[in-house]
Amino acid sequence: MGEFKVHRVRFFNYIPSGIRCMAYNSQLQKLALARLDGSVEIFNFSNNYFQEKVIPGNEARSIEAICWVGHDRLFSAGLNGEIIEYDLVRLCPKYTLDAFGGPIWALASNASNTHLAVGCEDGSVKLFEILPEKIQFERNLDRQKGRILSLSWHKSGTQIAVGSLDVIRVFSVKSGHAVQRILVDRCVTSSHNRECMVWSIGFLSDYTIVSADSTGKVQFWDSEKGTLIKTHPIAKSDVLSLAVAEPEDSIVVGTSEGTVVQFQFLPLQSGQQECQWLRTKTFKYHTHDVRAVVHTKTDLISGGLDTHLVIRPLMNKLETKSYEAALRKVTFPHRCLVSCAKKANLLLFQFPDQLELWRLGTSEAMGEPGDTLPVSKKPEKLLQLKRKGQDNIHCSAVSPCGGWLAYSTISALRLYRLQYENDNISINRVSKSVRFIAVKFTLSESTNKFYAPAYVSAIYAIKPMKSSFVRQLHLFSLGGGGCTKNDQCLATSTSEPVVLLAASVDGKWLAAASHTCEIEIYNLKQLKHHCTVPLYNCIPSAMAIHPQTNNLVIAYADQQIFEFSIPEKQYTDWSRKLQQQGLHILWMERDTPLTNVTFNPKEPSQIFLHDTYMICIIDKTLPLPCDQTQLYNQLTLKNVPEQLRQSQVHAFKICKLFQPLLHADLLDDDWLVVVERPLMDIYSQLPPPIRQKKFGT
Amino acid sequence: VLKCNNMASKRTRRAVAAAEKESGGKEEKKEVMESGGAGGNEKEEEEEDDDDDAAPDEVPFQQAREEAVRSIKQALESVKREKLLLKEKRRQRQELFKEQKKRKLLPEALLEEVAAASQTSFIKSLGNIHKVHSCEDSEKPEEGNSSEGSEEEDEEEALDNRLKESYMAVRLKDQGQINLQQERAQDFIQDCLYGPGSNRTTANELFSLSNKKCFNKKAAVQFVDKSWGLEKKQKAEKFKKKWLQKQGVGTN
Structure with a gap:
């Protein structure tokens, strides 16, 4: 595996925001999730639960409810x-x-997707x-006293059930009048005679209303008669x-104790027709309040203030009782919030409202493998850069030399020049900044070029000339439409924005991946499109270009790895071999995507990858593991004598020492930073x- | 006669009310006429009410009307007088304020000097708020002579005086209702989830439960994990130092 000296960084005080509400789109198999800081994330369930899009939040925006309408x-x-519709291509509010x-x-929207309530x-x-393209106010239903905390449409679209303080009302949509008023009991035992908040409500097609309230009860009501059918204190x-x-045979509720309870509509005795709602399963995967639950066809999904998204597959809905039935917990974002200036030993941490630039500590001491080296110079925070305006930071990057820093919100991109004089640091905003918004960008090493794909599906190559001057070098248009006068334009069919960018060290190649899984490669010397990587039906989660061979290594959300030779415009032999033999089953069953690919400058045959729970070095010279061999074999190899070791080694060297991992990168001088x-x-x-x-x- | 007077006064009161509502003179009369015409019925009712056996003295209609009109006039006059009194009272108070203000102020010469020096900068510093004020002032018709205009201005000045330094004048328009509503809504949800009676604990206690229950019992998380509750620990350390010092002083 090789020996590294490791910077074990624990001063990135990143705290994910709590989950407020969720909505699932069964057609797209996508989950929209809103957090307390107003950001919206979209998880693609068909692509191994990959977090494919993040719409950054805004200080003034707090989301209480989210809903899909129609297809997308x-x-x-x-x-x-305010009601906001999102632009899922540009990743910002549309209006x-x-x-x-x-x-x-x-x-909530009705079943036929014609109205929003x-x-x-x-x-x-x-x-x-x-x-x-828009929504238009139609009318009010009769206004009643008390705030409305929850509402649910009947499937027919003729009635709306509304949960308020102490009361549930049923409105007729046609007349706008309240046709039923149901009083909900307050909690009598508590010393505080508080109002009963109906936090959530469901309206079933047989005119049964299910309510979840602040007294800890789930109650079933007959909406026609206005009577209580059954109370479940949970x-x-x-x-x-x-x-x-959706088939209305199961209900899931989440409590502030962190439990998730399932109710099912089951016959009282087997073989009988008569069914009743029964409490069946209780799960406790959360420590804090469960503010949002979703019931899909096969899974119970819950999220709450402890920031985890938990996906619990229901065993009785699955055919194969295998890996599919495993619980999934998503805690950290599936993208990098850290960027590393390899040459300058700097780390840039991205928070929603600020950036922090740290210089890594140093240690002169030497030691045995496994030793903790004494720190001779402590890590220091060089810079804390607060964002301008109210929009949260979407992406950020620091150049490998540490001389440039950039971040983007949905409204603007800002580029800064950093200069170090002894212990002082000076920061200057590059004044003639560019008028576009980046979704992801990268800063190139050798030429100080800077690439930013904007939401309009174009990549800008920018060369900052002096400290306060920017020249736009080139615009690669992916949209197929706009072609500016001086710029060469290469049209392709994609309209989705770029999610990943990788530039080669020599400044010749640039690879850009979009949400539609297309990866385009551009020649930066000739400023033209070079080739397209064969389409693979999954979203890429990380990629990088090898500094010597110019091979593009791509990691996909479904854990597949490909190596594409850019000069030869084809997959490499090693990649083909890997595909023929297939990846190890345990490798495929890891549940977090690879978030970073990099290379060992000393060993060109090694690829360095990491996800949240492991670091992996793939040595291309060694044989690939098959399903029978042990994948995580580092510990056993240690205890095996030298002769046997040779026969047991394989290409995947995995280290799980550092967890949970937000970033890992190789520095130039034999150091590894985690x-x-x-x-x-x-x-x-x-x-x-x-x-x-x-x-x- | 007493009876009749009573009745008449009742009627006049009603009539005054009517007159105050609709200040048309003719309608007043009508009202009175009507009440007079319907006297028969009312008489009976009131007789029943009062439980008095003696029949009321007859009063000629003309006389009753005159009396009613007179009492209306009296009532109107008294209202006017009250208003005037109130005005007078206000004016006196205003003068009192003015005098108080003068008493508080520095000698005039000094004041003028200061005003001349700082007027320009003062206007600039006040910015928008002052502009709004001045706009309002200019919009008002110049009524230096009329007593009411000057009174209002004086009141404004008095208000300005009463405002403490820590208070700031803001336009409601800029603030917006939305913010306030949003804040209130956030307070509501905060109160529901974390307010009194919500039975909350600390993260330390929650995660220490497993340490407490496991076979090899461990200390609470805040003692196991050094990074927890740093502030509290520092406070405790400080307190300990202070306490030791105190003790040391005491023994010496």
Whole structure:
């Protein structure tokens, strides 16, 4: 595997934001997830639960409800009283519309996707007509007293059930009048006679209403008669979220104690027709409040303030009881928040509202493998750069030499020049900055060129000339449309934005991958399109160009690895061999995607990769492992005598010493830098959980 | 006669009310006429109410009307007088304020000097707020002579005086209702989830439970993990030092 001296970095105080609400689109198999900081993430379930898109949040925006409309339209509403439709290509809000009802707590569209209903603070339910490209206010339902916390459409679209304080109401959509009013019990035992908040509500097609309220009960009501059918006390504190499966045979609720409870519509005796809602399963994967649950065809998905997204497959819905049935927990983003200036030993940390630039510590001491070296010079924070405006930072990068720094929000891209004089650091904004918005960019090494693909599906190559001057070198248009006068334009069919960029060290090649899984390669010397990598039906999660051979190594979200030779415009022999033999089954079953690919400058045949739980070095000279051989064999190799060792080694050398890993990179001088984020450090800064009495404590 | 007076006063009160509502003189009369015409019925009712056996003295209609009109006039006059009194009172108060202000102020010569020196910078520094004020001032018709205009201005000055230094004048328009509503909504959800009676604990306690329950019992997380509760620990350290010092002083 090789020996490295390791910088074990634990000073990146990244705390993911809590999950507020989720919506699942069964046609696209995508989950939209909104966090407390107003950011929206989209997980692609068909691509191994990969987090394919992130729409950065905004300080003024807080999302309370999110919903998919039709095939691929995403709406959200929040406490600032605005309904937002998102542009899923440009990854920013498409338009916002004030509902003029105060803060919005609930948002839902009807089954036929013609109308959107929002529940407002002032007690009104507002109907919006969904038109192509926009929504339009249609009318109010009768305004009632008390804020509306939840609402649910009946499948027929004729009635809306609304949960408010102490009361559930049913509105007729046609007349706009309340046709039923159901009082919900307050909690009598508690010393505080608080109002009962109906946090979530479901309206089933047989006119049964399911409510989840702050007294810890899940209640089933007959909406026609206005009577209670059944009460299930499931928690001592609030039941915060509720979701109904599409066939309406199962319901999942989440409580503030962190439990997720499933209810199923089952016959009382086997063989009988009569069915009843019964509480069946209880899961506890969360430590904090579960603010959002989703019930898909096969999974229960829950997310809450402990920032984990948990995907629990239901065993009875799966045919194969194998790896598919494993629980998945997504904690960290599937992209890099850290960038590393290899030559200058600098790390740039990206927070939603600021950037931090650190210089790594040093150590002169030598030691045996496994020793902890004493730090002779402590790591120091060189720079803390707060973002301008209210938009959160979308992406950031530092150039390998450490002389340039850039970040982008959805409204602007900013480029800075850094200069170091002894211990002082000076930062200058490159004033003639560029008027576009980057989704992902990279700073090239040798020529100080800077590549930023904007949302309009174009890549800009920019060369910062002096400290305060920028020259736009070239524009590669991917959209197929616009071609500017002086620029050569290469049209392809893609319209999706670029998600990944990789530039070669010699500044000759640039690879760009889009959401539609296409990877284009451009020749930067001749400023033209070079070739396209054969289309593979999965989103790439990381890629890099080898500094010597100019081979592009691509890691896909489904754990596949490909090596593509750019000069020869084809997959390399090693890649073909790997595909023929197939990757090891344990490798394929890892559940976090590879987030970084890099190369060992001393050993050209090695590829260095990492995901959240492991570091892997692939040595291309060694034989590939087959399914029978042990994949994680580093420990056993250590204990095996020298002669046997030769027969057991294989190409995948995996180290799981550092977990959970946000970033790992090889520095130039035999050093490895790993950025860890222990979960306990995150937990210590989360909001207070519910107190639970455990026997014997 | 007493009876009748009572009745008449009742009627006049009603009539005054009507007159105040609709200040048309003719309608007043009508009202009175109507009440007079319907006197028969009312009489009976009131007789029943009062439980008095004696029949009321007859009063000629003309006289009753005159009396009613007179009492209306009296009532109107009294209202006017009250208003005037109130005005007078206000004016006196204003003057008192003015005098108080003068008493508080520095000698005039000094004041003028200061005003002349700082006027320009003062205007600049006040910025928008002052502009708004001045706009309002200019919009008002110049009514230096009329007592009401000057009164209002004086009141404004008095208000300015009463405002403390830590207060700032802002336009509601800039602030917007949305922010306030949003804040209130956030407070609501915060109160629901974390307010009194929500039964919350700390992360330390939650994660220490497993340490406490496992076979080899361990200390709470905040003692196992050094990075937890740093602030509290530092505070405790400080307190300990102080306490030791105190003890040391005491023994010496």
